[in-house]
Amino acid sequence: MPTINFHEQIMTEVDLLQKRGINSRKFILKDNKIIVDVKSLRKNDKYEVKLDQLGFDIHYRSDNTIPGKLFFCVCITLIIALTILYIFTTQVNQGTLIFNYIIWGTIASIAYFKQHQDDIYLTGGQTTLVFYRDIPQEKNVLEFIEKIKTNTRIYLKEKYTNFDNIFSEHDFYNRINWLKDMEIINSSEYAEYKSNFEINRLL
Known part of the structure; x- marks a missing residue:
């Protein structure tokens, strides 16, 4: 891996906007921090995170949607069955049919529109960032996370390889x-920094 020049490689401001229904997550990546703006029906959060507080690990977390899908199918099946019974038999009257339409239709709607968790976490540091996995597409989200990781590495490299006479040898090697x-x-790069440090100490 070639040595990275911080001033040449640091990228300009990049942002990612994710919308899911009435909820949204916006991330603005700068050279030394990321601005996070999260909005939902319950609350709005806007804060800044320094890049040195972030980690490099990616973690996926999602709900098991199979039970919800099965429950939705059961509700729709009940509605269809009651409709057939109403049309072809006298076992179900109109009031019972309407009542069941309301009950099972409402439950089916909740099961269908409920937002299940499907997130990507950037972890490993003091602060964890949470992204919708596939909004706009998983590829776009992973590309943005890689940009964060690249900026973080460049920022940390610049921050922790600037040495002067106040640093002890112990500090340097740590x-x-x-x-x-x-x-x-x-x-x-490790060998290069070590050699430069030793040369500067002799000057």
């Missing part, structure tokens, strides 16, 4: 060892 463990710098 920092570059952490960067290497986090795979923000590779072995060749």
Whole structure:
């Protein structure tokens, strides 16, 4: 992996807008932070997260939608069955039919329109970001997450490889060892920073 120049590679502002019904999640990625704006029927949240508070791990979480789909099918089947009985027999009167239409139709509508969880989490740091998995498409969401991870690596590299005379040798090695463990710098970059540090100490 070649050495990354922070000033050349840092990307301009990028945003991702996700809308799901009346709920929305907006993410604005800047060079050192990400602005999050989450709106729902219950509350609105807008906050900033510094990139050094984010991790690099991706976690998927979704509801099991099969029970809900089965329940929806059962409700529709009951409505159809009652309609057939009303048309071809005298076992169901009009009042009973309308009552069941309201009850089972309402339950079927709730089961159909209920928003199930289907999210991607960016975890591993102090703060976790939550994205809708497939809005607008999963590919777009994963691409945006990769941009966050790229900006974060560049930001951390710039932040923790700026050394001056106030840093001790212990501080220096703690920092570059952490960067290497986090795979923000590779072995060749590690050796380069170490060599430069030793040379500067002799000057």
